[in-house]
Amino acid sequence: MTEVLRSIGQHEPRQTNHVNSPLRQSGLTSTATRKISYDQTLIPSWDRVLDIARSYLVYCDCQPLPLFHRQTFLRTLDERDPEIIYSILALALRYFSNPPLNDFDDIPTAAASYTEAARGLVTRRVLGGPVEISTLQSLCLLSIIEFTNGNIHQATIHSGLALDLARCANLALDPVSIQDDVAKEERRRCFWSICLLRRLHGEEVHILDFTSQDCLPRYPKSTGEAPNIDGLDPSGIEARIVRRMKDEGIVSYVLLLSETFSRTAAYVKRRGKPNNFPPWSPESEYSKIIALQMDGETRMPYTHRFKYANLDERTLEDLQSNRDYWGPWFLNQFMYHTILCLLNHPLLLSLVLRNHKSVIPEIFLQHSSDMLASHTTWILHFVRYFAEKGFKVSDPFLGYCVAVVATIELQLSFTEDAAIRKNKQERFKTCTNFVRDLGKEWPHMAKMAEKLEALNGAVEASYVPYAQAQNKTLLIDLSRFWEILDYSSSVSDTTNSLFGPSLYLGSTTRVPEVSNTSPLPQPTRIGSSHSTPRQTPRNSNFMAQNVSQNMDTGLLTTPVDPYDDQFSMLAENFFTQGQDFIRNPEDWFSTGNL
Structure with missing residues (x-):
């Protein structure tokens, strides 16, 4: 890494000779005289660069x-700016199977060197110009x-x-002065990629801050091949809807659903802090996010819905050869x-409902339980x-989605019902293994798997069955x-913070957020003859049979938190969730899908 920085920083700026360079100018590169120097010896042979670009x-x-x-x-790669080459090498190298590269002994070292080289070139452009599409x-x-x-x-x-930079450069607009369709499309793709990146990382992006409602930029074109639904009965209602709906790819x-996710991420960041609006209120953020998601679903053509994907009939070759379609398709499903x-996470709901524990409508509890079971x-x-199928997942965001499910399965696994506990723990293990496998290429997923294992140990150490919970304090x-x-916080490594101690006040060690409380009495349950009746009827709950899905599902027990502390929870209440959200986990796929 030091070698790379020296090669970037110690040479006088010089004009690159693009006649003999594989990075010659074109419509996608800078038209201005270059003042950016770079060390071409860092770049491996061009054949190897192309191989890595194909992996990208x-x-x-x-x-x-x-x-x-x-x-x-691929055709224009040798015409692109060097920072693009370095960035692609740094990102896609993890999927390249033929190291070493040049003088680098391993992939992490090479990737770090390419990252520093790209950052040095980008920094020079931002500080001294010219800033190009390649910079963004x-x-x-x-x-x-x-x-x-x-x-x-x-x-x-x-x-x-x-x-x-995109805002300053009016990247959201399609200027009439650019006649090249490829250049226009790449501008759109760059703009929407920035928006998607920010949203997936939990930051809200308001498109109308860039332009007016009448001048919203077009979405990028989808390049993958969508499923063929020509076999629909032309006289059926689905076929008529398909003909009526415009498919934008x-x-x-x-991109449409990512806006809903960014609002959900903001909802999670509040850590279930209760407010004056219960989640079933039309004024609550919970209801607004649900409404936004439903509105987006009405715009989803049947072509891209699960029903017509025919996943069971697809071979690994089908999926692999069309990853530019199935990659976004799976991302859309996982995000949905x-x-x-997240909205119906038993922990978040418990915290949100603390201020409304005596007035929770049972229909909302049934709704949230069913939603959680399905999704x-x-x-x-x-x-x-x-x-x-043996399909290799390469989008790390899917690992986060699976980790969310793992926390739910872990919480629901702490029950005195041995069969339910075993099933939930198996599901938790399945999720953790998936996240760990992604960690082979993505370091933050490896850390996520470690955190899931640590969470499992911490929660298990806090669990005390009802029969043993009398007169004990639980944490x-x-x-x-x-x-x-x-x-965004799940992958943060504060030891590598950009900021120094005079500015950054964040702690470098994790501070436990706990509460000392007393366990609740054993709840009364329908069909359990040995249960001791609860003296407070407002906290009673019942089991309901969902006929259409042939499953048992229960209601969320209303939590009691006398300290009203958003960072802690009564342990007995926490584990009660696992008793109440009982359901049949096997192959329930008739509802709740796109």
Whole structure:
């Protein structure tokens, strides 16, 4: 890394000779005289660069960012600015199977060197110009790299800088002066990639801050091949709806749903802090997010819905050869289900409902229980599907979605029903293994898997069955949950903070968030003859049979938190959730899907 910085910083700026360079100018590179120097010896042979770029197209393009014009990407690679080359090498190298590269002994060392080289060139452009489309594209790639390495401050600065530069450059507009369709499309892809990146990392992006409602930029074109639904009965209602709905491509619906996810991420950051509006109120953020998601779903064409994907009939070759479609499609599915898992997370709901414990409508409790049962099972279905097909997932955001489900399955596993506990623990293990496998390429997913294991140990150590809970004080550390549910904080490595001690006040050690409380009495349950009746009828609950799904589902027990502390929870209440959210976890796929 030091060698790279020396090669960038110690040479006098010179004009690059693009006649003999593989990085010659074109419509996608700078038209101004270059004042940026770089060390071409860092770049491996051009054949190897192309091999790594092909890996980028397979495993990184539209997984998640639709950053480049796919059809011309390889053909124009030798015409692009050097910071793009370095950034692509740094990101896609993890999927390249033939190291070493030049003088580098291993992939992490090479990737770190390419990252520093790209950052040095981008910094020079931002400070001295000219800033080009390549500058913003590189900032997007660098932000992903830093985020996945746990350097949240650097990642946020890179993506925030790209957003500010895009705003200053009017990137949201399609200027009439640009006649080249490829250049126009790449501008759109760059703009929307910046928005998607910010949203996935938990930052809200308001498009109307860039332009008016009448001048919203077009969504990028989707390049993958969507499922063929020509076999629909032409006289049926679905066929008539298909003919009526405009299909803007799967990438556009990912971008549409990402707005809902960013609002959900903001909801999670509040850590269930209660307010004057209960979640069933139309004025609550819970209801507004649900309404936004429903509105987005009405715009989703049948072409891209689960029903017509025919996943069971698809071979690994089908999926692998069309990853630029299936990558965004799976991202859309995971984002959709994760939003509803987060909104109905038993921990978050318990905290939100503290101020309304005596007036909770049973229909809301039934609704939230059913939503949780459905959407956690959908994500687990996809995880098992990937394993059965041997499909390699390369989008790290899917690992976060699975980690969210893991926290729910862990919480529900602490029950005195041995069969339920075993099933939930198996589901938790399935989720953790999926996240750990992603950690082979993405460092922040490896840390996420470690945090899930640590959370399992911490919660298990706090669990005391009802029969043993009399006259004992129980502790639950909720900070371990926030480290996973809040995506931006879940990958943060404060030891590598960008800021010095005179400015950054964040703690470098995790502070447990706990509360000392007394356990609740054993609740009364319908069908349990040995239960001791509860003296406070407002906290009673019942089991309901959902006929259409052939499953048992219960209601969320209303929590009691006398300390009203948003960072802690009565342990007995926490574990009561696992008793109440009882359901049949196997293959429930008739509802709740896109």
